[in-house]
Amino acid sequence: MISRREFLQASVAASALYGISGFGNWGKLAAQQALTQDDLLKFDTFGNLSIVHITDIHAHLKPIWFREPEWNVGVGDVKGKPPHVVGNDFIKMFNLQPGSPEAYALTYQDFVALGKEYGQMGGMDRVATVVKAIKADRPDAILLDGGDTWHGSMTSHLTKGQDMVNVMNALGVDAMTSHWEWTFGTDRVMEIVDNLPFPFLGQNIFDSMWDEPAEFPDYTWFERGGAKVAVIGQAFPYMPIANPGWMFPEFSFGIRDQRMQQMVDEVRGQGADLVVVLSHNGFDVDRQMASRVNGIDVILTGHTHDALPEPVIVG
Template sequence: MLNRREFLQILATASAAGMSLPAFASSDAGAEALYDIPKFGNVSLLHFTDCHAQLLPIHFREPSVNIGLGDARGRAPHLVGEHLLKAFGVKPGTAEAHAFTYLDFEAAARTYGKVGGFAHLSTLVKRMKASRPGALLLDGGDTWQGSATALWTNAQDMVDACKLLGVDVMTAHWEFTYGEKRVQEIIEKDLKGHIDFVAQNVRTTDFEDPVFPSHVIKQINGVPVAIIGQAFPYTPIANPRYMVANWSFGIRDEDLQKVVDEVRGKGAQVVVVLSHNGMDVDIKMASRVSGVDAIMGGHTHDGVPQPVMVRNAKGTTLVSNAGSNGKFLGVLDFDVKNGKVADFRYRLLPVFSNLLPADKAMQAYIDKVRSPFKARLEETLAITEGLLYRRGNFNGTFDQLILDAMMEVKGAEIGFSPGFRWGTSILGGQAITREHVMDQTAITYPYTTLTDMSGEMIKTVLEDVCDNLFNPDPYYQQGGDMVRVGGLEYTCDPMADMGKRIVDMRLNGKPIDAKKTYKVAGWAPVAEGAKGEPIWEVVETWLKANKTVSPRKANLPRLVGMDGNPGMA
């Protein structure tokens, strides 16, 4: 494993070689400039994560708000816009600037086209594997959920797509929302002999027995490489507990250290953790667990051009995160000499569908699996006059659309929508199809609710979610982004103590009364036995009634103490 000095020397060498990404050109020459990465070393790992079942190319706007506090302030992944470009030497106005930031999003999206798509990703994977014999493809999870076809096929479309893509090892999070039985069925019937499903931190609730293998050791060009799985540690908190009633989760640093020591004892010369912790959690974990060469992470959807290097008791671990929605492929090359990593190179490649031709076999599969649903997916529900997106610490415009629809259809004064990070973007002037709505709502517990809630309880809910997001200890950040709020206005101080971050709550300009009861609409309840009209039906009803959707103004909180934070536009 590299020590800190060696890592810093490597980073300096990479910077001197020009870590900034090449300019875009809509030609074969442009593709060569972007994707012709010289082979390096003797061990290569390819990594994608959080694709959320997006088989087709899409638009996806990166966040303009990704606040970092304390040690995380000014550090990846909490850099947005110009701050990110400057930190990683990405030239403004390029395709790469579009891929990594929200800057000039609509104009850039129209210029550079869509990103991702499994057929285009497959072409890039095959290209990288051809130049890097023995390379492994790692899937960081959140792969089987996030689209209509994934929901309607009970994840089968994505399972088969990943086998065709050539995934070697995977871990999980939203996969678990299909339930224990379905997950085990897929592993036994579909993945066995094809994809290793690893998760060291999932145990049975009765005797704490491992549910899944903790790791797999693969030979790459004669080098033993251990891949250890780290599933999302807070699955039973962020998602319904009853779906994984017999399994317990957690970060389990001590157990991870034991697995690292075990695989090193078995002769592993490279140790990589395939994680779905979220990047801040991975950074803390890297400081506490020794012997890991790299953590290839997911969950927080952060497209980070270069790894963060974290010092620990016995050396340094690089921590990367490969974005979301299939729009990036991470390429990590190690040079292993004398039984340890001596050097590395890393690139996070944007997957531009205009530059990468569709792989014929994958495209044929996608066309076949979508065919029974094509007319249903492509039906136009309305036209949007403004950009619709979801991503960031607070409301996006598609979140706002969902809130507006829900409050109107359900007859609510206030709306709550989960702080999900997944969901594709739609440019102004484009049709909103049923597929787009499902991209924002396709979950196995989609029920809408209408609840009488006291002002005191409303504050409690907001404080609880806010602490999940802004707790100074990453190990207590147990969910997604901030709950999206409709109707209600409030002020948020992310740096305040727990229970004191939310103040000055108002409805129609009047202060919220702690003792008064308000009608609050919501969706995605985690309680067992919940019922209600699915959220996609509510949104579809509203869209069909409106036909044309005016630009949505996101209902954002007034933030205190965030001036100059590089995690904000």
């Protein structure tokens, strides 16, 4: 029987699209001038379970130019701690090869020159290729969407998010949480959610009139690879501050870490081998939540666009 520690190791390693999309091989392959698609799609499988996490697409169907910020350096206690490390400091901290695809994707260093060499990043056709390759090797992999998916491009504006909904349905998403999705308004969100083939999670979404949990599932279950996995959803907590509240007056949000603890305890009591939080809190908020809530194995964070080549351990 695999141990809980081994479950955790397998989940952490497989949950970052960075690792499973072949980034881990890029430095060596670049040095060998052998950057073929087949090589880039290789990833090391171990443990019983793979989790694929996609977040903050912002409705960009096609590849884009994306330059990491220079000034996400942090202040006070978080200064110099991931994700508040940039440029050469980031490259040194994570032992990346300067000029490699990893360095191009994850830092601003030499962006113009490397952009000419490597080109644009992203694109849902590329994401689909990666997911297909993973599922060819691990057909029971869990695919999770961290939100900020339906909204953010001209095509999503014209279709009220339907273009992205269609793509994510075709991709085979197993569950999602939310943020900018709500700026289409309550009626449109509910219209989409009612027709999704997977759960729209949010343990922190409340009915604003009654101040009680709304009708969205708090969590969902998967039994994959011999593991009983609970995925708890955490929508963006600061909705009325960051986005106009009149678009979704029926709902309130918030971090609600005490209720998160209740959810974790509940799924543990039901026999969860692995507890995953699919969150749109943002990195620093999730790090703080991890220090306050006991029993979470993995937080798949979103919102702040902080891609890291390895997980950050809390506690």
